[in-house]
Amino acid sequence: MSAEGDNAKSMSIIVTKGTLDWAYPPFILATTAAAMDVKVTMFFTFYGLQLLKKNLDHLQISTLGNPAMEMPMMGMHMTMPNIMSAIPGVDAMCSTMMKNLIKKKGVASIPELREAAIESDVEMIGCQMTLDLFELDSKDLIDNITLGGAATYMENALKSDINLYI
Amino acid sequence: MTTTLDTKGMNCPLPILKAKKAIKGLDDGETLQVLSTDPGSVKDFEAFCRSTGNSLLESSEADGVFTYMIKKGA
Numbered sequence: 490m491s492a493e494g495d496n497a498k499s500m501s502i503i504v505t506k507g508t509l510d511w512a513y514p515p516f517i518l519a520t521t522a523a524a525m526d527v528k529v530t531m532f533f534t535f536y537g538l539q540l541l542k543k544n545l546d547h548l549q550i551s552t553l554g555n556p557a558m559e560m561p562m563m564g565m566h567m568t569m570p571n572i573m574s575a576i577p578g579v580d581a582m583c584s585t586m587m588k589n590l591i592k593k594k595g596v597a598s599i600p601e602l603r604e605a606a607i608e609s610d611v612e613m614i615g616c617q618m619t620l621d622l623f624e625l626d627s628k629d630l631i632d633n634i635t636l637g638g639a640a641t642y643m644e645n646a647l648k649s650d651i652n653l654y655i
Numbered sequence: 656m657t658t659t660l661d662t663k664g665m666n667c668p669l670p671i672l673k674a675k676k677a678i679k680g681l682d683d684g685e686t687l688q689v690l691s692t693d694p695g696s697v698k699d700f701e702a703f704c705r706s707t708g709n710s711l712l713e714s715s716e717a718d719g720v721f722t723y724m725i726k727k728g729a
Contacts, residue, residue: 521668524675525706595666595693605672 499528500651503642507539509548509584509599510558515655516540516602522651523609530649531606532642533634534616538623541615541630545600549584560586607633614641659688662696663720670696671703674725678709683728686712691721700725 500522504515515537519529533541539548552558552569559566560583573579591598597605606613613634620627620636627636635641646652660677662670670691677687689700697714700723704711713724 517668520672524668524671525703595664595669597666597669609672609675 497526497528498651499530499645499649500653501530501532501642501646501649502653502655504531504533504537504540504655505535506655507536507548509550509587511655512540512548512599513602515653516599516606518653519611520602520605520609523606523611527651529606529611530614530642530645531611532614532616532637532645534619538615538619538625538630540599540603541613541634543629543631545603548599549580550587551580552583553580561590603631607631612645614645657686657688657724659690661690663690663692665691666693667695667699671699674700674703674723675707678707678725678727681727685727687725687727689723689725691723692719693721696721696723 500518502515502519506512515531519531522529550558551574553571553574556568559568561567569579569583588598613631614637615627615630615634617636617638619625658677658681660673662673665673670689670693674687674689677689681687693699697716700711700714703709704725708729710726710729711723712726713722715722
């Protein structure tokens with residue numbers, strides 16, 4: 490168990506985004522909190538539910554609407570004009586670049602962080618409504634989760650010391 | 656007894672996650688030596704030890720490698 494005793498602090502995170510870059514903040518905070526003896530609950534809803542799929546190879550970044558994304562390239566920084574994102578293959582190419590950068594800089598991969606979260610008993614709840622809405626199959630999701638709704642999340646949030654929405 | 660954990664080349668939050676795992680396997684009073692190349696790990700190991708009731712006995716840097724000595728328990 491990551492949390493021990495009655496004095497253990499707790500945190501809940503609502504995970505709403507399903508892109509490669511936005512997958513990081515919730516998983517980094519969840520795993521680090523668990524390492525610091527915090528009991529963590531993550532609630533995956535809407536696009537965030539993508540992060541619970543068994544296979545995470547489909548996670549991508551998008552250059553669209555993100556003028557702050559500066560990719561280091563050949564000794565400079567490159568930003569992508571929005572129109573580039575409309576060209577087929579550009580998001581995939583940028584995602585590959587990002588994955589290479591992640592590896593090169595010794596940053597954990599998302600599957601690696603999710604595995605660490607599971608190992609440290611982070612509780613993961615998938616949103617049943619999102620599953621129904623997008624006609625996703627729970628068989629495509631990892632096994633170590635429960636499915637629930639807003640009330641399931643709220644019960645956790647009400648007794649948590651920290652509640653984050655990412 | 657001191658165990659050494661090499662996290663050189665790893666970035667946040669991996670050094671902390673690996674250290675936590677290693678500390679779990681120790682008995683109270685045993686020490687863990689952590690090697691890291693992540694400059695952010697200096698503040699992070701201080702915060703980690705303060706929050707988890709472990710003692711940071713030593714924190715030093717040489718040639719870009721940060722070394723931490725962590726004693727399990729207070």
